[in-house]
Amino acid sequence: MKARVTVTLKSGILDPQGKAIEGALKSLGVDGVASVRQGKVFDIEIAGSDKASAEAALKDAADKLLANTVIENYRVEVLS
Amino acid sequence: MKSAVLVFPGINRERDMARALRLASGHEPAMVWHAETSLPRGTDLVVVPGGFSYGDYLRCGAIAARAPVMDAVRAFAGDGGLVLGVCNGFQILCEAGLLPGVLMRNARLKFICHDVHLRVERSDTPFTRGYNAGQVIRVPVAHGEGNYEADEETLKRLEGEGRVLYRYCSADGLVDENSNINGAAQSIAGIVNERGNVLGMMPHPENHVEDIMGCTDGRGLFAGLVAHLERAA
Numbered sequence: 001m002k003a004r005v006t007v008t009l010k011s012g013i014l015d016p017q018g019k020a021i022e023g024a025l026k027s028l029g030v031d032g033v034a035s036v037r038q039g040k041v042f043d044i045e046i047a048g049s050d051k052a053s054a055e056a057a058l059k060d061a062a063d064k065l066l067a068n069t070v071i072e073n074y075r076v077e078v079l080s
Numbered sequence: 081m082k083s084a085v086l087v088f089p090g091i092n093r094e095r096d097m098a099r100a101l102r103l104a105s106g107h108e109p110a111m112v113w114h115a116e117t118s119l120p121r122g123t124d125l126v127v128v129p130g131g132f133s134y135g136d137y138l139r140c141g142a143i144a145a146r147a148p149v150m151d152a153v154r155a156f157a158g159d160g161g162l163v164l165g166v167c168n169g170f171q172i173l174c175e176a177g178l179l180p181g182v183l184m185r186n187a188r189l190k191f192i193c194h195d196v197h198l199r200v201e202r203s204d205t206p207f208t209r210g211y212n213a214g215q216v217i218r219v220p221v222a223h224g225e226g227n228y229e230a231d232e233e234t235l236k237r238l239e240g241e242g243r244v245l246y247r248y249c250s251a252d253g254l255v256d257e258n259s260n261i262n263g264a265a266q267s268i269a270g271i272v273n274e275r276g277n278v279l280g281m282m283p284h285p286e287n288h289v290e291d292i293m294g295c296t297d298g299r300g301l302f303a304g305l306v307a308h309l310e311r312a313a
Contacts, residue, residue, distance in 0.1 A: 013184075013229070014184070014187070014229070014263075016184075016185050016186070016187055016188075016189050017185055017189070020189055064146070065138070065142065065143075065146060066138070068139055068142065068175065068182055070180075070181065070182050070230070070231075071182050071184070071229070
């Protein structure tokens with residue numbers, strides 16, 4: 001099964017990288033960009049076909065390693 | 081003082097640290113590989129040195145913090161053993177949950193590599209007893225992610241319990257925005273855990289311990305640890 005974990009900074013956490021990207025987009029003339037927050041995407045292949053256990057494993061992975069829950073939120077999706 | 085210096089792939093300050101420890105204590109530190117599951121018998125001090133463990137992949141210190149040896153460090157700290165983390169070592173201790181908060185990207189996004197001044201906030205701890213409270217010392221920093229952040233509640237506790245031991249300041253000890261090199265909350269350069277036996281700091285005291293380095297202000301930290309352990313023995 002294909003799965004995806006998306007890790008984003010919690011709101012209120014300063015994101016200097018997002019700010020720099022935002023500035024770069026503005027200087028490139030990309031219109032309509034109000035603000036940018038950057039994060040990470042993990043595409044994970046899960047063995048087996050039980051969706052519930054896959055979700056539990058992904059949540060475990062995110063809690064233990066993929067996200068630092070002091071500053072980050074994550075979202076788990078089993079795609080297929 | 082019997083010290084153990086942890087070694088992770090990508091760490092590059094472990095020999096500087098070992099040298100500083102040897103100069104201060106007269107004992108050769110044990111170098112402990114990350115895959116070990118125990119610390120050498122009789123270890124007084126565990127040091128997590130600086131560098132770029134696992135190439136800073138995922139988040140600085142995140143992968144090293146989950147290495148087998150860290151369980152032994154957690155148990156050692158739980159028994160009251162002294163742990164010092166410098167630079168990447170500070171990041172690793174935060175990721176391991178031994179210290180609160182997180183080291184974020186420097187506010188101005190630049191890697192900072194130069195000497196800074198630190199104000200020693202108190203002298204009655206194992207990590208600062210080689211200095212006087214309020215003393216200003218000069219030590220180098222070299223980091224891209226040293227911007228200490230924690231939630232408001234944690235910051236309040238750190239301040240209220242006197243757990244901020246080192247703060248970025250000007251040459252004459254002024255703590256302000258200009259001297260806060262990386263945007264850290266409350267100019268925090270080094271903090272201890274609740275029990276006071278685990279210190280994490282971004283600057284490198286081990287790089288200012290010999291005359292040839294142009295400054296010896298870092299000696300006090302190591303001399304203080306040696307004195308503390310001798311007194312405890």
